[in-house]
Amino acid sequence: MQIKVKDQEGVASFHISGEINIDTVAELKKAFKKVIDNKKRKVLLNFEAVNYIDSSGLASLIELSRDLKNIQGIVFMSNLSAKVSSIFSITKLDRIFKIFDTEVEALKNFYGY
Amino acid sequence: MATKDKKSRYFEYKEKIRRSYGQLKKAYEEVQDSYAEMVFRMALVAEYKDDATGTHLVRIADYSTEIGRQMGLSQKDINYLKYASVMHDIGKLVVPDAILKKESGLTPEERELIKKHAPLGADIFRGSRSALLKVAKLICLTHHERYDGTGYPNGLKGKEIPLFGRIVALADVFDALTSRRPYKAAYGFNEAMEMIKEQSGKHFDPDVVKVFLSCRSKIKRIWQATQDIDSFVKEKAAELHVES
Numbered sequence: 001m002q003i004k005v006k007d008q009e010g011v012a013s014f015h016i017s018g019e020i021n022i023d024t025v026a027e028l029k030k031a032f033k034k035v036i037d038n039k040k041r042k043v044l045l046n047f048e049a050v051n052y053i054d055s056s057g058l059a060s061l062i063e064l065s066r067d068l069k070n071i072q073g074i075v076f077m078s079n080l081s082a083k084v085s086s087i088f089s090i091t092k093l094d095r096i097f098k099i100f101d102t103e104v105e106a107l108k109n110f111y112g113y
Numbered sequence: 114m115a116t117k118d119k120k121s122r123y124f125e126y127k128e129k130i131r132r133s134y135g136q137l138k139k140a141y142e143e144v145q146d147s148y149a150e151m152v153f154r155m156a157l158v159a160e161y162k163d164d165a166t167g168t169h170l171v172r173i174a175d176y177s178t179e180i181g182r183q184m185g186l187s188q189k190d191i192n193y194l195k196y197a198s199v200m201h202d203i204g205k206l207v208v209p210d211a212i213l214k215k216e217s218g219l220t221p222e223e224r225e226l227i228k229k230h231a232p233l234g235a236d237i238f239r240g241s242r243s244a245l246l247k248v249a250k251l252i253c254l255t256h257h258e259r260y261d262g263t264g265y266p267n268g269l270k271g272k273e274i275p276l277f278g279r280i281v282a283l284a285d286v287f288d289a290l291t292s293r294r295p296y297k298a299a300y301g302f303n304e305a306m307e308m309i310k311e312q313s314g315k316h317f318d319p320d321v322v323k324v325f326l327s328c329r330s331k332i333k334r335i336w337q338a339t340q341d342i343d344s345f346v347k348e349k350a351a352e353l354h355v356e357s
Contacts, residue, residue: 022175054174054178055175055342059341062342083146086153086154087171089153090168090170093345
């Protein structure tokens, strides 16, 4: 798994690639913690290059969402690959997380926050 | 001059081939991605029939994958296990709802009909040339076989049961034990672990049990993660007033 984080108009934008699983999730959680510690309140996760996410990965997204809520922040997700999208549907997380087809669309929606 | 032209043309062709290969690889990955998506969504249909939560499928995939990994399976086999394991109960699609959702008092005939979900699931994939669907067929057919030969549908014994079936059998039972059902409460993690241990050599392959017990902390993390997902979904559904 590889993680690239960049600042896009005040949004901490994550480009993750590879598989988010029980063995790789620690690295992602570390990157999330850094964002929270730096009081970044807007986070975007681009899943275009993520080919799988397991239960530990999903739990890390929930933890991020909770941590952001505590600092009045929000997380958006975009570009879900087909596999990731079906896993979100199976777990019903697609009904809860704010998911956009493209990164541009997601970034536009941060303006209201 | 001619040599230089030849050389530049060579690099041009090389670049074209490289680009075409990249495009082909991307297209192939897209097809694979859609294929796996369909597998998950198909499995979800069977879950709707059974009233189980979606995390059941994620747990089966994660437990099976972890066991496969610890048993030293190849990455290819681990991937087959990950995607095919979610199809284990697809045969329930052809079992009537009235029987599937009956909480108690199943007649012997109804019990037999429920047992049919194993061969019926395998029938769905019969004749497929896809390696993944062949594994799905095996798993459907053998995930209710027992190591001591008392399982169904064929009463296979020991290593006659394919390894994929032996792995998913344990993952499925462990998940059933730790899940609440209309007719029973969920067993705690430790209690369920003990029950699996107790069934080594009876219901389950001792080698699979040994590996499962050795990765206890990871199994617990998977179990905990899916509990977190379920409670988060429940909590948010209540907040958003959407049907969970």
